[in-house]
Amino acid sequence: MLVLFNGQPSLLTVGIPWFLRSLFKNEMGAEQSNETYMSTWSDESGDQYWADFESKPFSSGAFRHAFKGHLHGRGPRGGDQCVVKVFKREYAKHITDWTVDVATSKKAQSLATKFNEAVPSTRSLKFMTPMVAKMEKRAGFKLLWIFDIPDEDSAKIVFPNEYVCMEPFLTGTYQKFNANNGWVNPNMNVSLIPAFSHWTWAHSGGKYLVCDIQGVRDDDEYLLTDPAIHSDEAGTYGNADLGPEGMEAFFSTHKCTEFCKNLHKPRNIRRPRRIRPSPGTTYGFTL
Ligand SMILES: [Zn+2]
Incomplete structure (x- = not known):
């Protein structure tokens, strides 16, 4: 069934047998991952990035899902692993919903900078600053390089044009x-x-x-x-x-x-x- 989805032609694959889906995926188009546009705000060094990320979250909290991905951009963090956070479906997904998270992290980091100077220790504290970006493409398959077949898991939790949040991926024991x-x-x-x-x-x-x-x-x-x-x-x-x-x-x-x-x-x-x-x-x- 061909429909217009968000102004773009999209092929809904509900009811299409698995062997046809598999044929589509092997021969007739290109796989695509979830991708954001360039971040709305710069990071603390003044650089902007966009991210691609997996179709399934690796963890979910009270309000948000978290996905693993990579940052892209000209700054030094291009290629780094990142975490992309997406609000759960029942919550609004506007840019203003992220401003509290960003303000909280920035305030915590500004206090941590002063604390590191005031209280010398063998370790310093650093809070990650999130970046906010709008979704550009969702994970799925581009049939004949034109029609979007959304990934079924991703389509339930990531929506076109919603705002998501990107943070560095922390390696080590969380x-x-x-x-x-x-x-x-x-x-x-x-x-x-x-x-x-x-x-x-x-x-x-x-x-x-x-x-x-x-x-x-x-x-x-x-x-x-x-x-x-x-x-x-x-x-x-x-x-x-x-x-x-x-x-x-x-x-x-x-x-x-x-x-x-x-x-x-x-x-x-x-x-x-x-x-x-x-x-x-x-x-x-x-x-
Ligand atoms: Zn105390």
Whole structure:
């Protein structure tokens, strides 16, 4: 059945026998991967990239699917592995939906830069800055090099013209160090990361607290992604910003380390009733 899809001729293959599909794929066109347009904003070095990525996600969170891919562009990261994040179908996929994620990562990185200078350690902290790009092509098969046959798995979760987010792929053992609800990884003998969360609160005069810290540790740095920020007004940094209650949740379980023992702490810390420590991220709308 030939239909117009998003203004382009597209062949829907529902009902086409598998042997014909296989013939199409072997002889009559070209395979294509998911591809974005060039990123809307530059990365921290001023370079722009686009990405191609696999048709199936390697992991899925509460709001998003994550795919493995590669960056392309003239900057030094061209050819690097990346992670492309796509909102789940039930959530909107506009560029503004990504601005909170980008703002959270940039704020966390700006605080980490100051922390690295203020608190010398053998390792520094670095938060990945996401780039946002619009989808150009979806994975599938180009029959006769003209008609799009979308990949069935990909077609259910990646949509034309939606905005997606690209981040560097972190190689190494991925670990979650703390959550945004007071949970601290019990298997983690790391004193710098909890101290960073405490420091962000003390340094900002109680305005911000960066937590939900996850990523990989290498010889001289922690490469981190997907942080949450509690701010003095819950929700400013998205659904994971639990505001002053989130800050209380952090301090109710926090044990100071050698890096933060001299910092100011809030008085009369009580565990908030509505927030329970757990490894997953707690979202404001679930409270
Ligand atoms: Zn502390």
